[in-house]
Amino acid sequence: MTIKEIAKLANVSLGTVDRVLHKRGKVSKETEKKVLDIIEKGNYKPNIYARGLVLNRSYKIAALVPNYNNGEYWEMPSKGIKMAEKNLSQFGINLSILYFDQNSVSSFTEKAEELLKLKPDGVILAPVINFEAVKLTKKLDEAKIPFSLIDSNIPNSNALSFIGQDAFQSGKLAAKLLCSEINSKGTISIISIKNNENHNKTLQQRIEGFKDYIYNSNFIANITLIEHNIHLGTANWEENLTQACAPTNNTVGIFVPSSMIHHVAKCIESNFDTMSTIKLVGNDLIANNVKYLKKGIINYLIGQRPENQGYLALESFYKYLVLEKQVPQKKYLPLDIITQENLMYYNDDVVSS
Amino acid sequence: MTIKEIAKLANVSLGTVDRVLHKRGKVSKETEKKVLDIIEKGNYKPNIYARGLVLNRSYKIAALVPNYNNGEYWEMPSKGIKMAEKNLSQFGINLSILYFDQNSVSSFTEKAEELLKLKPDGVILAPVINFEAVKLTKKLDEAKIPFSLIDSNIPNSNALSFIGQDAFQSGKLAAKLLCSEINSKGTISIISIKNNENHNKTLQQRIEGFKDYIYNSNFIANITLIEHNIHLGTANWEENLTQACAPTNNTVGIFVPSSMIHHVAKCIESNFDTMSTIKLVGNDLIANNVKYLKKGIINYLIGQRPENQGYLALESFYKYLVLEKQVPQKKYLPLDIITQENLMYYNDDVVSS
DNA sequence: TTGTAGGCGTTATCAT
DNA sequence: ATGATAACGCCTACAA
Numbered sequence: 242m243t244i245k246e247i248a249k250l251a252n253v254s255l256g257t258v259d260r261v262l263h264k265r266g267k268v269s270k271e272t273e274k275k276v277l278d279i280i281e282k283g284n285y286k287p288n289i290y291a292r293g294l295v296l297n298r299s300y301k302i303a304a305l306v307p308n309y310n311n312g313e314y315w316e317m318p319s320k321g322i323k324m325a326e327k328n329l330s331q332f333g334i335n336l337s338i339l340y341f342d343q344n345s346v347s348s349f350t351e352k353a354e355e356l357l358k359l360k361p362d363g364v365i366l367a368p369v370i371n372f373e374a375v376k377l378t379k380k381l382d383e384a385k386i387p388f389s390l391i392d393s394n395i396p397n398s399n400a401l402s403f404i405g406q407d408a409f410q411s412g413k414l415a416a417k418l419l420c421s422e423i424n425s426k427g428t429i430s431i432i433s434i435k436n437n438e439n440h441n442k443t444l445q446q447r448i449e450g451f452k453d454y455i456y457n458s459n460f461i462a463n464i465t466l467i468e469h470n471i472h473l474g475t476a477n478w479e480e481n482l483t484q485a486c487a488p489t490n491n492t493v494g495i496f497v498p499s500s501m502i503h504h505v506a507k508c509i510e511s512n513f514d515t516m517s518t519i520k521l522v523g524n525d526l527i528a529n530n531v532k533y534l535k536k537g538i539i540n541y542l543i544g545q546r547p548e549n550q551g552y553l554a555l556e557s558f559y560k561y562l563v564l565e566k567q568v569p570q571k572k573y574l575p576l577d578i579i580t581q582e583n584l585m586y587y588n589d590d591v592v593s594s
Numbered sequence: 595m596t597i598k599e600i601a602k603l604a605n606v607s608l609g610t611v612d613r614v615l616h617k618r619g620k621v622s623k624e625t626e627k628k629v630l631d632i633i634e635k636g637n638y639k640p641n642i643y644a645r646g647l648v649l650n651r652s653y654k655i656a657a658l659v660p661n662y663n664n665g666e667y668w669e670m671p672s673k674g675i676k677m678a679e680k681n682l683s684q685f686g687i688n689l690s691i692l693y694f695d696q697n698s699v700s701s702f703t704e705k706a707e708e709l710l711k712l713k714p715d716g717v718i719l720a721p722v723i724n725f726e727a728v729k730l731t732k733k734l735d736e737a738k739i740p741f742s743l744i745d746s747n748i749p750n751s752n753a754l755s756f757i758g759q760d761a762f763q764s765g766k767l768a769a770k771l772l773c774s775e776i777n778s779k780g781t782i783s784i785i786s787i788k789n790n791e792n793h794n795k796t797l798q799q800r801i802e803g804f805k806d807y808i809y810n811s812n813f814i815a816n817i818t819l820i821e822h823n824i825h826l827g828t829a830n831w832e833e834n835l836t837q838a839c840a841p842t843n844n845t846v847g848i849f850v851p852s853s854m855i856h857h858v859a860k861c862i863e864s865n866f867d868t869m870s871t872i873k874l875v876g877n878d879l880i881a882n883n884v885k886y887l888k889k890g891i892i893n894y895l896i897g898q899r900p901e902n903q904g905y906l907a908l909e910s911f912y913k914y915l916v917l918e919k920q921v922p923q924k925k926y927l928p929l930d931i932i933t934q935e936n937l938m939y940y941n942d943d944v945v946s947s
Numbered sequence: 948t949t950g951t952a953g954g955c956g957t958t959a960t961c962a963t
Numbered sequence: 964a965t966g967a968t969a970a971c972g973c974c975t976a977c978a979a
């Protein structure tokens with residue numbers, strides 16, 4: 242069913258049908274009703290090709306995400322965003338990615354300024370520097386630019402959508418997996434490894450989830466929990482890490498709530514004679530972690546599909562702006578449990594390659 | 595960059611550019627080269643809206659999959675296929691689903707006939723009745739109708755794409771998970787529960803993978819493996835199942851290579867005093883299995899994203915026929931490890947809802 | 948071998 | 964309040 246057909250059936254012109262469809266007024270009640278009836282009965286759906294052709298709209302989406310070196314976590318969301326752009330550019334979605342330095346607030350504010358100057362039609366934001374991100378969302382609200390959040394959420398923001406993970410639950414899952422590997426009494430060490438001083442809500446929530454599981458399980462009778470903080474690059478951080486890996490001589494497990502568990506794995510590898518029985522659970526399928534998972538030093542990794550997060554974020558703008566569909570306001574991606582035996586099919590698990 | 599622009603730059607007409615683009619010949623080498631150069635440099639991409647509008651093609655895709663009752667495995671691939679149709683119908687993809695009875699060869703051949711009469715532009719096939727499916731693929735080849743396979747593969751067929759799982763690896767993973775839960779010597783029972791007599795290659799491969807893991811691990815010293823076959827609905831099948839659940843009085847684990855592990859779980863629940871310590875690992879996130887996973891009677895389920903399989907199968911035809919892109923010839927979906935702690939975010943894990 | 952014109956369905960503008 | 968018409972970019976048929 243086309244507009245032409247509707248017009249013929251209603252004995253009116255294309256223009257009139259168009260005015261009805263787009264509620265532009267200047268149509269008598271009478272004819273409006275007649276046209277609407279026909280549209281209803283005929284189950285009219287606009288031809289998106291014709292629509293796309295004549296409107297010839299294109300949308301500028303700007304993404305503001307942390308920069309990265311090869312193999313680091315933030316490479317993956319970026320990869321997903323770029324892949325989505327490859328598929329969606331022909332539908333009028335144009336992307337600019339801006340990278341900021343997680344360790345530098347000024348870098349963030351600079352890039353945020355730059356982003357606003359672009360006057361984008363939509364923004365993808367990774368609010369890892371929480372306080373500054375909040376300021377940006379306020380400005381975006383004022384400018385009426387819709388934005389999506391990835392990785393972590395800003396509660397009570399009016400983001401178009403949030404795409405990320407449930408960090409608390411991720412921690413619980415980590416605890417469950419670690420406990421399933423441990424058969425004896427001993428100490429579990431929670432090591433937060435970070436490369437900056439920012440307060441990281443995700444890490445905190447994972448740790449809380451981890452403890453929640455332990456304290457509410459039977460394991461707590463046999464387990465002592467110890468927490469450590471390591472700042473990469475500070476003086477003696479490597480010695481401190483080695484200390485943290487085996488704080489007691491009956492350390493049975495280590496949990497690292499960031500993507501940095503490969504540092505622990507490396508440490509264990511170099512002290513293999515004394516540390517080989519320690520079980521390791523961490524997060525994220527980055528190359529360095531995968532290496533130690535394959536070697537059997539890391540027992541489980543928990544994945545949160547970061548590429549998908551990026552992909553879905555851009556795709557949701559396509560759906561919202563181009564297809565004018567509704568998009569889910571909140572999307573938690575599954576927490577994938579990765580081990581040697583199922584690793585191979587996650588490594589190339591990207592949406593619609 | 596448009597065809598018009600190319601034509602102007604090359605000092606030729608639209609028609610000539612078009613002939614070059616579509617290799618219709620009747621263009622002098624000279625002008626062809628000139629035009630191709632400009633296309634190359636300008637990175638010309640056809641406007642898909644204009645293209646879609648003028649071609650106004652629509653494609654009929656027919657899917658031939660097993661029928662199902664609510665909550666059964668085959669509901670999920672169908673769900674995925676239907677969801678894809680919802681998103682893709684406006685792009686000219688039309689779907690007909692035909693359902694056959696897995697227990698009836700004649701039902702399959704009938705529906706296969708019906709399918710061929712539809713003269714579809716593409717076929718999605720679940721080759722669970724392997725021998726008959728092969729015959730159908732031959733006919734499709736003759737009719738030059740491209741087909742995609744889901745769930746299980748037909749090696750050496752020239753399917754457009756296969757979308758499914760690595761069943762052998764799935765079995766290995768099941769063994770790994772089961773062993774991680776078991777801390778003492780004992781018997782592991784592999785119970786094949788089926789509702790038909792068909793030879794099921796997937797089950798067989800899962801069992802082989804399972805054994806492969808056990809026999810090549812340290813566990814084999816402590817584990818005795820026993821295999822059972824249960825046919826639902828045959829005389830005494832429930833007693834037989836109860837027998838199979840605890841073939842010895844030190845049964846420590848059970849693996850069910852089909853989606854039927856809920857029958858075992860139910861059996862264990864009714865004999866909880868004697869069987870509560872038995873660990874269970876099975877396949878597929880169907881409602882009945884999920885119920886027992888939540889109760890803690892099933893320890894792990896392995897998922898293979900059946901909705902995704904269906905979704906991707908239809909989407910691959912969209913990409914192939916509408917967008918004229920290449921599609922991957924083989925796609926193994928990840929083997930998801932599901933436990934109480936990460937279940938919630940898998941239950942609504944469907945692509946692009 | 949090359950060029951031209953008409954039309955796909957929708958939108959928006961201009962004339963009535 | 965309504966109708967006619969041009970334009971979007973591409974494809975095809977036909978004319979030169």
